[in-house]
Amino acid sequence: MIVDIGIIALKAFLVLFMVLNLAGVLGWIERKGSALMQDRIGANRASILGFAGMGLINTLVADPIKFLTKEDFIPPRGDKFLHTLAPCMALFPALVTFAVIPFGDTLQIGERVINLQVANLNIGILYVFAMGSLGVYGIVIGAWASNNKFSLLGGVRGSAQMISYEVAMGLSVIGILMVYGTLELQEIARGQGTLIREFLPESWRFLKSAIGWLPAWGIFLQPLAFLLFFTAAVAETKRVPFDLPEGESEIVAGYHVEYSGGKFLMFFAGEFAEIVTAAALMTTLFFGGWQVPYLLRDGFHFPWGASWLLPHLAVVLLQVGAFAVKVVFFCWLQILLRWSVPRFRYDQVMRLGWKMLLPLALFNVIVTALVIVAVQ
Amino acid sequence: MTSSMMIFYLLAALLVLSSLMVVFQRNVVHCAMALVAALFLIAILFVTLQAAMVGVLQILVYAGAIMVLFLFVIMLLNPTALEPRRGLSWGFGMLVALLLAGALAALVSHNEAPADPFAATELFGAPESLAKSLFTDFVLPFEIASVLLLIAIVGAVVLAKREHN
Numbered sequence: 001m002i003v004d005i006g007i008i009a010l011k012a013f014l015v016l017f018m019v020l021n022l023a024g025v026l027g028w029i030e031r032k033g034s035a036l037m038q039d040r041i042g043a044n045r046a047s048i049l050g051f052a053g054m055g056l057i058n059t060l061v062a063d064p065i066k067f068l069t070k071e072d073f074i075p076p077r078g079d080k081f082l083h084t085l086a087p088c089m090a091l092f093p094a095l096v097t098f099a100v101i102p103f104g105d106t107l108q109i110g111e112r113v114i115n116l117q118v119a120n121l122n123i124g125i126l127y128v129f130a131m132g133s134l135g136v137y138g139i140v141i142g143a144w145a146s147n148n149k150f151s152l153l154g155g156v157r158g159s160a161q162m163i164s165y166e167v168a169m170g171l172s173v174i175g176i177l178m179v180y181g182t183l184e185l186q187e188i189a190r191g192q193g194t195l196i197r198e199f200l201p202e203s204w205r206f207l208k209s210a211i212g213w214l215p216a217w218g219i220f221l222q223p224l225a226f227l228l229f230f231t232a233a234v235a236e237t238k239r240v241p242f243d244l245p246e247g248e249s250e251i252v253a254g255y256h257v258e259y260s261g262g263k264f265l266m267f268f269a270g271e272f273a274e275i276v277t278a279a280a281l282m283t284t285l286f287f288g289g290w291q292v293p294y295l296l297r298d299g300f301h302f303p304w305g306a307s308w309l310l311p312h313l314a315v316v317l318l319q320v321g322a323f324a325v326k327v328v329f330f331c332w333l334q335i336l337l338r339w340s341v342p343r344f345r346y347d348q349v350m351r352l353g354w355k356m357l358l359p360l361a362l363f364n365v366i367v368t369a370l371v372i373v374a375v376q
Numbered sequence: 377m378t379s380s381m382m383i384f385y386l387l388a389a390l391l392v393l394s395s396l397m398v399v400f401q402r403n404v405v406h407c408a409m410a411l412v413a414a415l416f417l418i419a420i421l422f423v424t425l426q427a428a429m430v431g432v433l434q435i436l437v438y439a440g441a442i443m444v445l446f447l448f449v450i451m452l453l454n455p456t457a458l459e460p461r462r463g464l465s466w467g468f469g470m471l472v473a474l475l476l477a478g479a480l481a482a483l484v485s486h487n488e489a490p491a492d493p494f495a496a497t498e499l500f501g502a503p504e505s506l507a508k509s510l511f512t513d514f515v516l517p518f519e520i521a522s523v524l525l526l527i528a529i530v531g532a533v534v535l536a537k538r539e540h541n
Binding site for chain 1: 403405406407412428429433435436439440441444447448451452502503531
């Protein structure tokens with residue numbers, strides 16, 4: 001009993017520790033990476049005994065100290081309580097969503113089998129969307145409590161944008177749920193461990209020999225859904241090209257214009273935690289989660305017949321490592337995107353969400369249903 | 377007292393507190409946020425009753441969508457702190473509250489709590505069993521409800537797009 005609780009607490013601690021630290025490192029990648037892309041030097045002012053570490057000291061030591069020691073300003077005519085609550089509400093959903101994301105298969109130590117996932121809920125993906133839908137309160141309440149017209153505009157923009165893209169995001173994963181037949185993220189990750197040929201009927205010989213050797217990852221079975229999900233997820237994180245709620249050239253800094261110090265740091269960390277969560281969801285739903293191609297429980301089994309057996313611990317480490325590498329890759333992709341494209345206009349954001357992503361997601365659901373019926 | 381009872385009483389106390397705040401707060405945004413908290417607590421209550429699906433839908437639909445719409449309207453219309461309203465609506469509200477309290481009291485005093493509230497099957501409240509009953513036994517009410525919602529959406533669009541001559 002106590003050991004069970006201890007294991008769950010350890011898993012929760014590990015996941016939060018990794019997400020928050022990755023969020024911090026992403027801050028460094030964002031600043032130094034953008035400098036690289038724009039042919040600038042970037043953060044290089046702070047150093048300890050002459051050691052600047054490519055801006056690491058600047059972004060991971062100096063910046064947090066600066067944030068935490070700054071004056072915490074609350075607008076005198078704003079709402080003190082809600083102004084303080086809002087950053088917490090912005091950070092909370094991004095962190096708790098990770099509870100249902102599996103970062104590995106089961107780990108067996110002696111008799112004990114540990115599921116490498118904090119909480120195995122039978123509603124899985126619905127929990128992710130439920131928590132994601134709470135994320136909008138952080139910006140709406142923060143915007144309102146600041147008693148500032150710019151922040152209120154940002155809050156209104158943000159809530160309309162997030163609600164719109166939630167619809168498209170939810171519908172884009174329906175295809176994945178239909179293919180793997182479950183809401184549980186661990187089961188979806190396990191379902192991606194087979195090869196595509198097991199999803200195809202006997203009579204489709206040509207397709208079977210042509211693409212049957214590919215792992216049955218979501219990206220191969222639901223390519224359109226991935227594009228829709230990726231777009232909607234980037235819009236949900238409110239980053240360029242969807243950073244209308246902030247839009248510093250139009251409304252100063254949008255919903256967090258009146259935030260300083262530690263509370264601003266919480267909005268900032270919340271945004272990076274959302275990037276990590278979005279990357280983990282992309283990995284789990286479309287890129288096999290913790291799966292390494294052709295790696296089964298006892299080692300590699302290649303489609304041409306060769307196999308290479310590995311001990312259990314090595315398999316688990318490879319799987320957890322693969323999950324980490326994929327998540328970092330998608331975080332990097334989102335940061336790359338932020339520094340590559342200009343901001344949309346607001347009507348373009350709404351048109352993209354409602355008139356393009358939503359019909360395409362519905363189209364994807366219908367096509368998936370037809371293909372599933374044809375295959376059976 | 378078992379741990380599940382303790383969790384229930386804690387949740388119930390917080391729920392009553394936040395519900396009272398919905399009614400007694402003067403600031404409308406505070407009322408709305410208290411309602412969000414109440415809905416969230418009800419969702420947790422559902423989860424403790426082995427109905428995680430209902431709990432998550434509660435958050436997704438009520439806390440995550442409907443209340444955001446409420447807040448949106450409040451923020452756009454920006455009402456000042458509400459004046460205390462007496463008179464007809466106050467009396468009517470009291471009447472409805474008393475009727476509800478009477479009905480609840482009758483219900484609670486006549487019904488004995490089941491011996492084992494957790495006597496539920498493995499699939500109780502799971503998405504599979506919910507989907508099965510929705511698409512077999514209750515498919516007609518389900519379809520009627522969805523058509524009703526569609527009509528409401530079309531009606532809202534028509535009202536919003538009507539040209540003023």
